Amino acid sequence: xxxxxxxxxxxxxxxxxxxxxxxxxxxxxxxxxxxxxxxxxxxxxxxxxxxxxxxxxxxxxxxxxxxxxxxxxxxxxxxxxxxxxxxxxxxxxxxxxxxxxxxxxxxxxxxxxxxxxxxxxxxxxxxxxxxxxxxxxxxxxxxxxxxxxxxxxxxxxxxxxxxxxxxxxxxxxxxxxxxxxxxxxxxxxxxxxxxxxxxxxxxxxxxxxxxxxxxxxxxxxxxxxxxxxxxxxxxxxxxxxxxxxxxxxxxxxxxxxxxxxxxxxxxxxxxxxxxxxxxxxxxxxxxxxx
Ligand code: MN
Numbered sequence: 001x002x003x004x005x006x007x008x009x010x011x012x013x014x015x016x017x018x019x020x021x022x023x024x025x026x027x028x029x030x031x032x033x034x035x036x037x038x039x040x041x042x043x044x045x046x047x048x049x050x051x052x053x054x055x056x057x058x059x060x061x062x063x064x065x066x067x068x069x070x071x072x073x074x075x076x077x078x079x080x081x082x083x084x085x086x087x088x089x090x091x092x093x094x095x096x097x098x099x100x101x102x103x104x105x106x107x108x109x110x111x112x113x114x115x116x117x118x119x120x121x122x123x124x125x126x127x128x129x130x131x132x133x134x135x136x137x138x139x140x141x142x143x144x145x146x147x148x149x150x151x152x153x154x155x156x157x158x159x160x161x162x163x164x165x166x167x168x169x170x171x172x173x174x175x176x177x178x179x180x181x182x183x184x185x186x187x188x189x190x191x192x193x194x195x196x197x198x199x200x201x202x203x204x205x206x207x208x209x210x211x212x213x214x215x216x217x218x219x220x221x222x223x224x225x226x227x228x229x230x231x232x233x234x235x236x237x238x239x240x241x242x243x244x245x246x247x248x249x250x251x252x253x254x255x256x257x258x259x260x261x262x263x264x265x266x267x268x269x270x271x272x273x274x275x276x277x278x279x280x281x282x283x284x285x286x287x288x289x290x
Contacts, residue, residue: 001052002275003045003165004195005074005123006067010041012056013195018067019059021052039075039247042148042164045198064194070123072167072196073146076247079116079190080238081142081171083108083180085228085253092256099136101177108228108253113238116171116251117185124193124277128172129284130263131186136175139261140254141212141220141269143205144169144192145231147248154239159232162244165196166205168271169251170279172261192249194277202273205231209272210255214265222255229253 002013009022027048028040041048084090085108093100104111122128130137148164170191174183184190205224212220224230229237234250242248261267263283270276 001049001198001201002195003052003072003198004064005070005072007070011067012052013064014061016064017061018064019056019061021055021059023055024048024051027051037077038150038245039073039077042073042146043246045148045164069125069194071121071192072123072194073192073247073249076118076121076249077245078242078248079118079121079251080113080242080248081116081180081184081251082113082229082234082253083111086222086226086255087228088222088226088256089254089258092258099175101175103177104180113241114180114184116181116190120185120187120190122188122191124191124279126188126191127280127282128170128191128261128267129188129282130261131284132174133263133283136260138173138175138258139212139214139219139267140171140173140258141210141271142169142171142251142254143208143210143224143231143271145205145235145250145252146196147235147244147250148199148246150243150245152239152243154235154244156232156236159235160199160205162235163199163231164246165198166202166271166274167192167196168194168269168274168277169249170267170269171251171254173258190251191277191279194275197274208274211270212257213268214259214261219259220255220257222257224252226255227252
C-alpha cells in the first residue's frame with residue numbers, strides 16, 4: 001500500500017490519484033491522557049489494512065494534485081538520524097574544511113545517531129522555509145524508515161520485521177559549529193513524503209536509487225547499497241540505545257553532492273520504488289499561535 005496524509009484525511013495512492021480512506025481514522029482509539037507513545041495510525045496499520053482496502057474500493061479516485069500533502073506520519077515520537085553514513089559524503093566533508101566543522105566529520109560508528117525535533121517535520125506540499133538565510137543551508141536526500149511497532153534491542157536478522165514502511169526524507173541542514181540536533185531541527189527542516197510505501201510493497205530497501213536536483217541541476221545521485229550502516233544495521237543500532245515506537249522515523253544518512261539552497265529554489269527528490277517530491281524553498285514567516 002501507498003498511504004498519503006493530506007489536510008483533512010488519509011488516502012490510498014494509486015499512480016497520480018488517491019482514494020479517500022479517512023473513515024478508517026474513526027477506528028483508532030480515542031485519545032487518552034497521558035497519551036500512549038507512538039503514532040496511533042502507524043501502530044494500527046496491520047489490523048486496519050483490510051478496512052483501508054475496503055474503503056478504497058468504495059471511494060472514487062481523485063487527483064493527488066487536488067489536496068495538500070502532509071507528512072505521511074503525523075505524530076512520530078522521535079526523528080532519529082544517521083550522521084555521515086555514505087563513504088563519498090564522508091570524503092567530501094573531509095575535503096571541505098570551510099563548510100564542514102571538524103567536530104562533525106567522524107565515522108558513524110564513533111558519532112552514533114542524533115535526534116531531530118518532531119516540530120521540524122513537514123510534508124511534500126509544504127515549503128522548506130529558510131530560517132537563517134545568511135548562513136549556508138544544505139539539502140540532504142535520505143531514505144527514511146518508519147518503524148511499525150514498539151521494539152528494543154532488535155537483532156539485525158529481524159530488523160526489517162519492525163518496519164511499517166519507507167518514505168523520501170530530506171534532512172535540511174544549516175552548516176556550522178552548533179550541535180547537529182540544533183542545526184537540523186528548525187521548522188520545516190525534516191521533510192517526509194510524499195507518502196508511505198509499506199514494507200511489504202517496497203521489499204528489500206538495500207538497492208534503491210536516490211536522486212536530488214535543485215532547479216533542474218543534478219546534485220545528488222546515489223544508491224542505498226552504498227550505505228555504510230545499512231537499514232537493518234541502523235535499526236539494530238538505534239534500538240540498542242532507544243526503545244523504538246510506532247511512527248518513529250530513521251533518516252538513514254545522505255550521500256555526496258550536498259549543496260546550498262536559497263529562497264526561490266525548487267528541490268526535486270526521488271527514490272526508486274517510493275516516488276518523487278518537488279518542494280518550494282521559501283523565506284521564513286513569522287507565526288504567533290493564539
Ligand atoms: Mn543527514
